[in-house]
Amino acid sequence: MKMTPMIETFVMHFGEMGSRWGFNRTVGQMYALLVITKDPISANQIAEALSISRGNVSMGLKELQSWQLIQLHHKPADRKDYFQTNGSIWDMANRVFEERRKREMDPTLSLLRDILLDTPANDEEQHAQQKLQEVHDLLEGITKWSSELQRLSPEKLDTLMKLGSGVGKVLDMKHKLLKRSNE
Amino acid sequence: MKMTPMIETFVMHFGEMGSRWGFNRTVGQMYALLVITKDPISANQIAEALSISRGNVSMGLKELQSWQLIQLHHKPADRKDYFQTNGSIWDMANRVFEERRKREMDPTLSLLRDILLDTPANDEEQHAQQKLQEVHDLLEGITKWSSELQRLSPEKLDTLMKLGSGVGKVLDMKHKLLKRSNE
DNA sequence: CTAAAGTTTCAGTAATTATTGAAACTTTAG
DNA sequence: CTAAAGTTTCAATAATTACTGAAACTTTAG
Numbered sequence: 122m123k124m125t126p127m128i129e130t131f132v133m134h135f136g137e138m139g140s141r142w143g144f145n146r147t148v149g150q151m152y153a154l155l156v157i158t159k160d161p162i163s164a165n166q167i168a169e170a171l172s173i174s175r176g177n178v179s180m181g182l183k184e185l186q187s188w189q190l191i192q193l194h195h196k197p198a199d200r201k202d203y204f205q206t207n208g209s210i211w212d213m214a215n216r217v218f219e220e221r222r223k224r225e226m227d228p229t230l231s232l233l234r235d236i237l238l239d240t241p242a243n244d245e246e247q248h249a250q251q252k253l254q255e256v257h258d259l260l261e262g263i264t265k266w267s268s269e270l271q272r273l274s275p276e277k278l279d280t281l282m283k284l285g286s287g288v289g290k291v292l293d294m295k296h297k298l299l300k301r302s303n304e
Numbered sequence: 305m306k307m308t309p310m311i312e313t314f315v316m317h318f319g320e321m322g323s324r325w326g327f328n329r330t331v332g333q334m335y336a337l338l339v340i341t342k343d344p345i346s347a348n349q350i351a352e353a354l355s356i357s358r359g360n361v362s363m364g365l366k367e368l369q370s371w372q373l374i375q376l377h378h379k380p381a382d383r384k385d386y387f388q389t390n391g392s393i394w395d396m397a398n399r400v401f402e403e404r405r406k407r408e409m410d411p412t413l414s415l416l417r418d419i420l421l422d423t424p425a426n427d428e429e430q431h432a433q434q435k436l437q438e439v440h441d442l443l444e445g446i447t448k449w450s451s452e453l454q455r456l457s458p459e460k461l462d463t464l465m466k467l468g469s470g471v472g473k474v475l476d477m478k479h480k481l482l483k484r485s486n487e
Numbered sequence: 488c489t490a491a492a493g494t495t496t497c498a499g500t501a502a503t504t505a506t507t508g509a510a511a512c513t514t515t516a517g
Numbered sequence: 518c519t520a521a522a523g524t525t526t527c528a529a530t531a532a533t534t535a536c537t538g539a540a541a542c543t544t545t546a547g
Contacts, residue, residue: 145504176509221324288452323534357536
């Protein structure tokens with residue numbers, strides 16, 4: 122499988138970004154290739170297109186499967202595994218967010234909860250705990266909120282997104298509405 | 305400067321998480337130390353507390369300053385620089401989000417815009433461009449939306465956060481209100 | 488103006504993380 | 518059941534990224 126220059130540009134760039142997004146370079150390239158390729162492709166085709174080792178492809182596919190970003194696909198009379206992306210681009214973003222939350226928030230949140238159970242030994246620790254409480258509340262807020270967003274239906278999410286600066290106005294409406302319903 | 309076990313636990317953990325958050329281990333430790341320490345401290349105190357080299361501290365402080373996460377502070381009759389965190393924990397989260405957006409979104413967005421200007425050479429590229437458009441729209445949506453959020457006043461942000469699953473209900477209200485105002 | 492105290496830089500080295508490729512394992516056509 | 522084709526694992530190595538510490542530079546008290 123040969124990539125056109127346009128496709129190669131995108132795939133390579135996505136690889137570079139991959140590490141910032143939470144997976145390594147080759148996993149990023151592999152995912153990009155799968156996103157822009159219409160038909161399911163085999164591990165060998167991926168290795169060939171990207172010039173990376175077969176072993177590396179196998180590990181990358183495993184990781185993408187664990188993130189539920191790709192799907193297995195079989196062709197009749199062919200025992201080879203073929204792969205294609207799973208779900209929409211939106212689903213992919215959701216998975217990335219969730220995975221990152223697990224890695225970037227959850228461990229800290231759990232540590233903070235533990236520390237906050239301790240009784241401060243002196244003034245210094247008293248002040249420290251206060252700060253830790255703030256960090257905790259922030260992380261918890263973000264965590265809860267992001268999982269709420271993920272629970273919204275795609276249409277509502279879309280409305281919310283398109284709302285943009287309108288979010289502020291809607292919040293105002295909320296106040297008015299609540300007032301009215303209390304009267 | 306000696307850290308109590310509680311403080312050390314937090315500082316070390318924050319260091320480990322640092323790399324996932326966009327800065328390296330020692331920068332993470334330094335920031336954590338500054339967050340939980342009440343009074344401004346000097347670069348030497350930081351180096352001593354964390355047992356890291358003076359040079360490393362200097363570079364870390366520079367990075368934290370460029371992120372606007374810390375502030376310089378001077379004591380009378382002392383030409384040494386002292387440091388303390390800048391702004392609330394919320395401000396810190398905002399900075400981190402913004403910095404990450406710059407690193408993780410902007411370069412891809414700009415590449416995608418370029419590619420999408422090209423005319424697809426064949427069916428394969430036609431399909432690829434369609435996918436790239438989807439990725440582009442997603443990233444643009446997230447980018448725009450997150451900058452809207454940052455523009456909201458802290459109070460509104462807080463309301464929005466606390467709203468949680470209520471977001472869906474408010475969106476429904478929006479529809480009703482719009483309808484009513486059209487009648 | 489000088490020297491003492493403080494700060495920054497950066498080349499070398501250490502630590503971490505990613506990748507290869509050969510060997511072990513698995514599957515199924517015949 | 519066998520062997521050919523395909524897949525997975527993992528130890529060795531490469532590539533990347535972080536850290537040290539000594540040297541160069543900057544600032545200001547006296």
